Amino acid sequence: MNLKPAVAIALIALTALSGCSRRGTDEAPVAQSKGAATEVRLGYFPNITHAAALIGVEKGLYAKELGTTKLTTQTFNAGPDEVNALLGESLDIAYIGSGPAINAYSKSKGEAVKLIAGATSGGAQLVVKPEINSIEDLKGKVIATPQLANTQDVSLKKYLAEKNLTGQVTVQNVENAASLDLFKKGDIQAAWAPQPWAARIVDEGGGKVLLDEKTLWEGGAFPTTVVIVRTKFLQEHPETVEAVLKGHVAAIDWAKANKDEAKKTANAHLEKLTSKKLGDKILDAAWDNIELTTDAQARHFPQLAKDAVTAGVAKEAANVAGYADFTLLNKVLQAQGKPQVQAAGLDEK
Numbered sequence: 001m002n003l004k005p006a007v008a009i010a011l012i013a014l015t016a017l018s019g020c021s022r023r024g025t026d027e028a029p030v031a032q033s034k035g036a037a038t039e040v041r042l043g044y045f046p047n048i049t050h051a052a053a054l055i056g057v058e059k060g061l062y063a064k065e066l067g068t069t070k071l072t073t074q075t076f077n078a079g080p081d082e083v084n085a086l087l088g089e090s091l092d093i094a095y096i097g098s099g100p101a102i103n104a105y106s107k108s109k110g111e112a113v114k115l116i117a118g119a120t121s122g123g124a125q126l127v128v129k130p131e132i133n134s135i136e137d138l139k140g141k142v143i144a145t146p147q148l149a150n151t152q153d154v155s156l157k158k159y160l161a162e163k164n165l166t167g168q169v170t171v172q173n174v175e176n177a178a179s180l181d182l183f184k185k186g187d188i189q190a191a192w193a194p195q196p197w198a199a200r201i202v203d204e205g206g207g208k209v210l211l212d213e214k215t216l217w218e219g220g221a222f223p224t225t226v227v228i229v230r231t232k233f234l235q236e237h238p239e240t241v242e243a244v245l246k247g248h249v250a251a252i253d254w255a256k257a258n259k260d261e262a263k264k265t266a267n268a269h270l271e272k273l274t275s276k277k278l279g280d281k282i283l284d285a286a287w288d289n290i291e292l293t294t295d296a297q298a299r300h301f302p303q304l305a306k307d308a309v310t311a312g313v314a315k316e317a318a319n320v321a322g323y324a325d326f327t328l329l330n331k332v333l334q335a336q337g338k339p340q341v342q343a344a345g346l347d348e349k
Contacts, residue, residue, distance in 0.1 A: 078147030097151030118296035157311035
């Protein structure tokens with residue numbers, strides 16, 4: 001069928017408007033790319049579970065890829081505070097625990113952030129006083145987690161619920177450094193802690209590992225630390241996000257190929273952040289308890305969302321459909337001949 005030019009143009013315009021209308025109904029308006037950002041603000045924790053960030057910053061791997069874009073860093077002690085920084089737009093990209101990562105997506109109704117990479121699997125343990133030999137021995141005791149609704153807080157409370165111990169154990173939310181001091185004083189008798197704090201409580205506080213969270217997951221793998229980005233920043237500065245991901249992949253690759261030097265590099269950066277270097281015994285124990293990986297293990301996120309409900313920190317499971325966007329990560333991996341990361345359906349709404 002032949003159409004007059006004016007009619008054809010009108011139909012094209014109508015189709016475009018229709019598409020915009022549908023997007024406006026289902027999604028937020030897509031921001032336009034503005035090229036490389038002048039500055040990118042990166043958040044992470046002074047923890048071994050954030051080793052990729054520690055190494056990436058210390059060795060200048062992000063800066064190398066970013067070129068003229070300024071890298072500004074900020075450290076946090078727990079995920080919920082980092083979420084507030086992201087949603088308040090004072091942070092662009094964050095290394096964060098899986099629990100707060102889901103919460104950030106849920107609080108913004110799936111609009112404000114995207115999951116763009118994995119960082120660490122494993123690295124969380126329930127450490128206790130020597131006299132505690134079973135989960136039942138925790139009745140009447142005080143257990144510390146880093147912050148309300150953070151990754152370890154959810155894991156502990158879910159576990160207590162499954163063991164019918166909810167209400168029989170006091171959960172106290174304190175910063176990791178404070179939990180070590182409280183453990184030494186006897187004010188708390190246990191802590192569900194990330195590395196290196198679990199190892200420090202064992203070595204410096206005289207505790208012992210009662211449970212390694214790895215044992216609760218099939219294959220021993222679960223997403224302790226992932227990388228998320230503000231959706232608007234991703235849309236406006238994809239090349240900057242790609243540059244950060246190149247630095248991220250480089251940090252993990254280098255750490256795997258140079259284990260001893262990687263531990264020293266991460267420890268050197270920790271010393272800059274906290275004014276204290278980890279002892280070799282603690283560093284080794286913490287490092288051996290984690291696995292650095294770009295795989296965010298997206299398949300676990302629906303279950304993690306349900307875990308928050310079981311833990312009592314959420315009223316209903318967050319809808320994580322559409323959360324993942326591994327486009328840029330897979331572009332980086334493919335260019336280096338590496339296997340791509342699977343979204344397990346998490347990239348579709």
